[in-house]
Amino acid sequence: MIRVILPAHLRNLAKVTGEVSLDVDGAPTVLSVLDALEARYPMLRGTIRDQITLQRRPFVRFFACQEDLSLDPPDTPLPPPIRNGEEPFLIVGAMAGG
């Protein structure tokens, strides 16, 4: 079970509160977690990554175990604490604007 924390606007959009728990087949990666997330919550398609290129949106970042994984290849296996549910996978709206 993978735990995912969404930014507030996307929690509202998906009509969820708190964390989201996802079943992901095999060794989870950013790619497989996002695939599972969008399958469960189709309204999130296009909000985290482009629907056509699948590239991460510029002002969205991915964190796990206090590491920024945003620039890692999307098929990189996530750290063990994410895989066993000890730590959440964080999808973060970047601090921007002013």
Added chain:
Amino acid sequence: MSGVRLLVGTKKGAFILTSDGKREKWDVFGPHFGGWEMYHLKGSPADPNRIYASQCSGWFGQLIQRSNDGGKTWEPVGNKFAYEGTPGTHKWYDGTQHPWEFKRVWHLEPSHTDPDTVYAGVEDAAFFRSTDGGQNWTELPGLRNVKSDLWQPGAGGMCLHTIILDPKNPQRIYIAISAAGAFRSDDGGNSWVPINQGLKSPWELPDPTAQVGHCVHHIAMHPSRPDVLFMQKHWDVMRSDNSGDMWNEVSGNLPTDFGFPIDVHAHEPETIYVVPITSDSLHFPPDGKLRVYRSRSGGNEWEALTNGLPQSDCYVNVLRDAMSVDSLDKCGIYFGTTGGQVYGSSNAGDTWTPIVRDLPAVLSVEAQTLP
């Protein structure tokens, strides 16, 4: 008793303002989608409780929301806007060519007859259609065959911001793009011709009378006379009596002919409204006086409407989609400002009242006349 519903899109959410036919007391609902930019909301003429809304953010991109109950509840529908084929390039600010990139939906125009059919004007400029209530979107790419390598973004982006469906001829559609100009289709959006003859842009274009490239800000039509169009260009207020084949300037005695919105009285096809703005570098009303100008002669002769509007120290703007009319008698007219005010008049502009004063910057206002 009949009533009016105003659909207000702002920089930080959508608001719905309702009143009975007297239009004296208003209820305010919202924000819906708080924190998101709501570029445009519009109801279906065939089913007024079916409303489409464009929701976007610099972080999370574009969404389309749909309501089936007049805006009480909403559901996200399709948000995949894929250009047909290889999109190619258009002219960039510096004159070089730049790849076409989808950014947002500026305008949603539901069909006159089918609540499930809706058109979308997007940035970078293109024309999309959904026939399943917004679930799936398909580009009608013929528009981008019209010299689109010469189209160039205006200061607000290269946006398709105006869509007018001819109520008498379902094959005829007008659109406008900043900064490409106005275009007409006579085959339901498959092929297009530029309709910019008569426009003059000496400050913006190397060839002031070029076939494309003009910065058209908005176009309005009265449904009883779909061949007569009124345009607020970057500079100049224009009129066409032949479906856009030729335009003539009708700025007349306006204090400045720069501005964004233009609209037509619901019952008087020769009565039109604009909001003069000082200049393209000073986006606020001249002399700090917020004045709507009305012409009862289809242009050229204008009168200032000031009763109830701030006449000192007012430095707001009124954006292109932020003016709308209802079809009650007398005609109601409404506009929103970048200062967050929505003003309404229930007597065709003779007197004005602020309906709300402190919303986020208003991007769009659409009036629905309810039975």
